[in-house]
Amino acid sequence: MEETKIPLKCVKRVIGLELAQSTQDLALELAQRGEEEGTMVLACQQTAARKQDGSRFAAGEGGVYFTLILRPAKADLCALSLSRQAAQAVAEALAQAYGIKTKVKLPNEVLAWDGKTRQWKQIAAVLTETFFEENSRFALLGVGINVNNRLTGSAKAKSVSLKQLIGMETSKEVALDEILTSFWKHYAHWTYSAQ
Numbered sequence: 001m002e003e004t005k006i007p008l009k010c011v012k013r014v015i016g017l018e019l020a021q022s023t024q025d026l027a028l029e030l031a032q033r034g035e036e037e038g039t040m041v042l043a044c045q046q047t048a049a050r051k052q053d054g055s056r057f058a059a060g061e062g063g064v065y066f067t068l069i070l071r072p073a074k075a076d077l078c079a080l081s082l083s084r085q086a087a088q089a090v091a092e093a094l095a096q097a098y099g100i101k102t103k104v105k106l107p108n109e110v111l112a113w114d115g116k117t118r119q120w121k122q123i124a125a126v127l128t129e130t131f132f133e134e135n136s137r138f139a140l141l142g143v144g145i146n147v148n149n150r151l152t153g154s155a156k157a158k159s160v161s162l163k164q165l166i167g168m169e170t171s172k173e174v175a176l177d178e179i180l181t182s183f184w185k186h187y188a189h190w191t192y193s194a195q
Contacts (some may be wrong), residue, residue, distance in 0.1 A: 010184060011068070012038035020065075021048040024127060024142040027067035031131070031138045037071040042176075049144065052108055052127055062148035062161070064172050064179075070139040070187070079139065083108045083128035085186045086141055090124050093182035094145075097175070100165050110145075114160045121160040122146075145179065147172050 013036070020026060020043035027041045043066070046059035059065050070082075084107060091102040091110045101113035103120065110124035127142035146161035148169045163169050 010038060011040045011180060012036060013040070015039065015041045017041070017043045019043065019045050019047065022046055022050055023065055023067040024050055024129070024140055027069055027140050027142075028129075028131075031069045031140065032133070032136075034136075035069050037069060037138075039069045040066050042066045046144075050127060050142075051125070059144050060149055062146075062150060062163070062172075064145045064147050064176050065143070066176070067140050067142040070141055071137070072139065072187075079128045079130040080107055082130075082139055082141065083126050086126045086128065086143065086183055087124075089183040089186040090126065090143060090145065090179050093178040094123065094162070094175075096182075097178040098162060098166055098170070100162075112160055112162075112165055114165065116164075121158060123160055123162065123165075141183075143179065145175060147175050 015026070020041070023041040023043050023046060027039070030039060030041070045061050046065050049059040049065065084104070087104045087108055087110050091104050094100060094110070094112065095102045102123070103111050105111050108126040108128070109122050110126070111120040112123040114121045124143065124145040128139060130139045131137070146159060148163045149161040151159050151161060151164075162175065
């Protein structure tokens with residue numbers, strides 16, 4: 001039996017910012033102007049990031065926040081399915097790269113086991129939106145990961161950072177690379193199998 005090779009896509013362009021209001025909002029503007037698939041808006045901090053329900057929150061220093069512009073050929077593009085795939089990719093990447101326990105809380109949260117408090121806490125979240133405009137169909141995949149964040153107040157009670165779990169700061173670039181590698185594998189399989 002011959003093995004089927006699934007072509008992997010990749011990030012083609014990175015727009016890196018120290019501070020952004022929302023990577024999702026900026027990516028939307030770019031996608032509406034025709035920016036190609038694989039463009040990533042990356043920020044060290046966000047002042048008005050959006051949750052799935054549309055509410056805003058600040059995404060502080062130490063995390064990894066990005067939005068990818070995707071233009072899949074799949075006719076029945078579904079934000080919920082893409083969100084689940086992305087959350088699973090993030091959970092797998094963090095578990096494999098850092099030896100932590102993770103799971104997906106549907107539809108878009110990634111939880112990690114905090115052994116100190118003996119609780120599952122949010123370590124990452126995914127925001128997926130699909131758009132069907134005149135001659136354009138695209139999706140925005142936003143991801144936020146608590147890497148080296150200092151969590152305080154109510155956020156500390158329900159969230160955890162990678163730094164807290166492994167006991168030391170880690171490279172945000174390495175974390176981003178692990179997550180993107182895992183995501184592109186999921187995305188390639190998902191888009192390829194749907195054709």
